[in-house]
Structure formats: C-alpha cells, structure tokens
Amino acid sequence: MSVKKIFPLIVTLFLGASCMHSIHQVHVSDFDPYGSFESGKIVKAKTEQFVIMGFVTESNYVDKAYRDLQAKCKDGRIQGITTQYITSLGFFSWTNKILMQGLCLS
Amino acid sequence: MLHRIISQGMVVLGLVSCVHVQSVSLTQIPEKRTNKVTATTEKWIFFAANFDNDFVDKISEDLREKCSGGKVQGILTKDEYANYFIGLVVKRRITASGYCSKA
Amino acid sequence: MNSCLKFFNLLIVLVAVNSCAVLHKTQVGDLNDDPKFALRPFELKVSETGVDFEEAGKVAKALSRSKTAQKDIDGVMGIIQLFQQGPRTGVPVFSESYAQNIVNDLYKECPSGRVTGLVSIREMRKYPVISGEIVKIKGYCMLPRDSAQKSNSESNGSPKTKSKSNSKKETI
CATH class of the missing domain: 1.10.20 (Histone, subunit A)
Incomplete structure (x- = not known):
C-alpha cells in the first residue's frame, strides 16, 4: 500500500486515539443571597474517578468534591456554584470528573 | 472444573454492581454547616420496564421532614444508577444531602 | 454528469437531515422578580467542535x-x-476545559452578583461528521430601577449575548 493512501488513515488514527472528552452537564446554582464578585474569591474543587471497563461500585468522588469545596471556604458561604460532570474517554477505560466552582463570601 | 469456575465467576460478576453517575447538582452552600441532613430514594427496575418516576417526588418530602420548620441549603443532589446482571436489573438512586438551619 | 448531480443531491439531503439541534440537559433555577429591580437578560454560550x-x-x-x-x-x-x-x-470533543471559565464570565456579565432566573442548557448542533457541543447559560441580571433606566436609554435595552468558540470550525 502506498504512503499516500495510508497517510490519511494514520492521521485519523492518531486523532481518534487521542484523548477525547464529553461534558455531560453544567449546572449553575442560584445566587441568592447576593454577593458581589469583588467581595469574594472563586474557589474550585476537582475530583476524578478512573474506571476500567465500567467496573466501579461507588461514586464517592462526587461527595469528595463537595467536601473539598467546603474545606476551601470554611468560614463563609459559597454562592453561584457551577457543577460540571465530564468524562474523559480512553482505552477500555475512562475517567469521570467533577468540577465544582463558586464564589466564597466570608 | 473450568466450567464451574466460569459459571461461578459469571454469578459473582452479575451480583457486583456497576455504579454510574447520571447527574450532579449543588445549590449554594451556607455559612453554618453543623446539621447535615440526607435523604435517599431508590427504585429497582427489572428488564428496563419502568412505567413512572414518582419515586423522585419522595426526596423533597423526606428532606422537609428531616428539617421541618427550617431551611435546607447546600444541597448536593446525586442521581446514579447501579447495573446488575449486565443491565437486566438496574437500581436507580437519588441522594440529596444538605445542611439544615433553623431560625 | 448524472453521477455528479446525484452526489450533489445526496450531499444536500445529508446536510439538511443531519444538521439539527439536540437538547441533552436543561435545568432551571429560581426567578426573583422583585419590583425594585429591572431584569436585564443575558446569555453566555461556550462551545467546542466534536468529531464523530x-x-x-x-x-x-x-x-x-x-x-x-x-x-x-x-x-x-x-x-x-x-x-x-x-x-x-x-459527540466527544478534544478539550474538556471549554466550559471552565463560565463562573468568571457570569460575574463579568453581572459584577454585583445579583443574578436570577438561571437556565443552564447542554445542547448539540449536529452536522455531518462534526458537531457543535454547546453549553449555554441564560439568566437575568438584577439592576436597581434607576440605573436600569439610565443604561436602557444608552443602549436601547437589547439583551447581551456573549459567545465563545474555542474552535474556528464552530462557525459552520
């Protein structure tokens, strides 16, 4: 087979076999009681769960993100929280990720 | 012998659940986080036969009971499902946990 | 010529049938219609090109x-x-962080933090082979009535739309 014919297939293979991701949802919480951006700071928490062929028996990474976010704003309240649920696809495995961000007002 | 091992392995695999998260949401988190309340509701679905989702309505009632006269904030809602027997039996579970504050 | 025409017709049908909008998830938040505030609508949209x-x-x-x-x-x-x-x-995309800065964008739209009526939408615009994976946040910024009237007279009160595309192909 000539290089000209095989080259597009190789390029496609490299592109397709690279890491691809899927954002399932982005949820935004309410902002009440209201606080301005200047009076707070953005806090983030990100956790992951590596899954091989779908064999996983718990989803504690979600609760861990929840606890981590609260730990970053111990004496304040967090408003305008965005919650993103993402999966990074892989070879017979994938990584589930939760990203929570909000404005910490103390 | 091999036959037995394979069949036993399949039974074990069938009993072990594969848990997947369907959706996650979080409401604004309050300053006072002393009284944590959690409500869970679940439903077994056999052979994909599901005719209603009324089990979801129970969760806000449960939260209200656990924090009657108060306010529940910082609610983490996790919607997950567990597959058993290669998806023939599914358990759908919704967990809502938050902080109760009473005036 | 006939085969060319057939191919062209097939292409048109393919594009017409395949370019559709798909709604994956939507969530609606509280709406506060306090008479002391005017609601200025805004829309934030981030997207990435997916390859099927x-x-x-x-x-x-x-x-x-x-x-x-x-x-x-x-x-x-x-x-x-x-x-x-x-x-x-x-459809899977090459980048996972295209919606990462949405919190910052929200506060840029409404620095006072008075945001209400939030609707978050996860949708897809499907085309042959490629798709636009879109995250859209719509809401209202609550402005005190006096300042809202001033800003309306300046900008004719049209809703603000900001969209960010992380890929040039999204403009299809």
Whole structure:
C-alpha cells in the first residue's frame, strides 16, 4: 500500500486515539443571597474517578468534591456554584470528573 | 472444573454492581454547616420496564421532614444508577444531602 | 454528469437531515422578580467542535471504491473505538476545559452578583461528521430601577449575548 493512501488513515488514527472528552452537564446554582464578585474569591474543587471497563461500585468522588469545596471556604458561604460532570474517554477505560466552582463570601 | 469456575465467576460478576453517575447538582452552600441532613430514594427496575418516576417526588418530602420548620441549603443532589446482571436489573438512586438551619 | 448531480443531491439531503439541534440537559433555577429591580437578560454560550469518527468512517467507506480501502477504514475505526470507551453526551470533543471559565464570565456579565432566573442548557448542533457541543447559560441580571433606566436609554435595552468558540470550525 502506498504512503499516500495510508497517510490519511494514520492521521485519523492518531486523532481518534487521542484523548477525547464529553461534558455531560453544567449546572449553575442560584445566587441568592447576593454577593458581589469583588467581595469574594472563586474557589474550585476537582475530583476524578478512573474506571476500567465500567467496573466501579461507588461514586464517592462526587461527595469528595463537595467536601473539598467546603474545606476551601470554611468560614463563609459559597454562592453561584457551577457543577460540571465530564468524562474523559480512553482505552477500555475512562475517567469521570467533577468540577465544582463558586464564589466564597466570608 | 473450568466450567464451574466460569459459571461461578459469571454469578459473582452479575451480583457486583456497576455504579454510574447520571447527574450532579449543588445549590449554594451556607455559612453554618453543623446539621447535615440526607435523604435517599431508590427504585429497582427489572428488564428496563419502568412505567413512572414518582419515586423522585419522595426526596423533597423526606428532606422537609428531616428539617421541618427550617431551611435546607447546600444541597448536593446525586442521581446514579447501579447495573446488575449486565443491565437486566438496574437500581436507580437519588441522594440529596444538605445542611439544615433553623431560625 | 448524472453521477455528479446525484452526489450533489445526496450531499444536500445529508446536510439538511443531519444538521439539527439536540437538547441533552436543561435545568432551571429560581426567578426573583422583585419590583425594585429591572431584569436585564443575558446569555453566555461556550462551545467546542466534536468529531464523530464513526460517522466519518461510514462516509469514507461510502466514498471509497476499493474493498481493500474499506477494510482498512473498518480496521482504523475499530481501533479508534477501542480508545473512545466511556459514557458520552453528544459527540466527544478534544478539550474538556471549554466550559471552565463560565463562573468568571457570569460575574463579568453581572459584577454585583445579583443574578436570577438561571437556565443552564447542554445542547448539540449536529452536522455531518462534526458537531457543535454547546453549553449555554441564560439568566437575568438584577439592576436597581434607576440605573436600569439610565443604561436602557444608552443602549436601547437589547439583551447581551456573549459567545465563545474555542474552535474556528464552530462557525459552520
């Protein structure tokens, strides 16, 4: 087979076999009681769960993100929280990720 | 012998659940986080036969009971499902946990 | 000429049938219609181009003439599918962080933090082989009535729309 014919297939293979991701949802919480951006700071928490062929028996990474976010704003309240649920696809495995961000007002 | 091992392995695999998260949401988190309340509701679905989702309505009632006269904030809602027997039996579970504050 | 015309017609049908909008998830938040505040609508949209390799493979197979080429395409697509295992919403994209800065964008729209009536939408615009994976946040910024009247007289009160595309291909 000539290089000209095989080259597009190789390029496609490299592109397709690279890491691809899927954002399932982005949820935004309410902002009440209201606080301005200047009076707070953005806090983030990100956790992951590596899954091989779908064999996983718990989803504690979600609760861990929840606890981590609260730990970053111990004496304040967090408003305008965005919650993103993402999966990074892989070879017979994938990584589930939760990203929570909000404005910490103390 | 091999036959037995394979069949036993399949039974074990069938009993072990594969848990997947369907959706996650979080409401604004309050300053006072002393009284944590959690409500869970679940439903077994056999052979994909599901005719209603009324089990979801129970969760806000449960939260209200656990924090009657108060306010529940910082609610983490996790919607997950567990597959058993290669998806023939599914358990759908919704967990809502938050902080109760009473005036 | 006939085969050219047939191919062109097929292409038009393919584009027409395949370019559609798909709603994956939507969530609605509280709405506060306090009479002391005017509600200025805003919309934030971030998107990324997704590539459907399975569909690309089918199109490549349909366009290729030799059986050897079709077998090779099948082989490559099979290998690609092994590397793309996992739950997915819409078509997978190359970047996971295209919606990461949405909190900052929200506060840029409304620095006072008085945001209400939030609707978050996860949708997809599907085209042949590629798609636009979109995250849209719509809401209202609560402005005190006096300042709202001033800003309305300046800018004719049209809703603000900001969209960010992380890929040039999204403009299709």
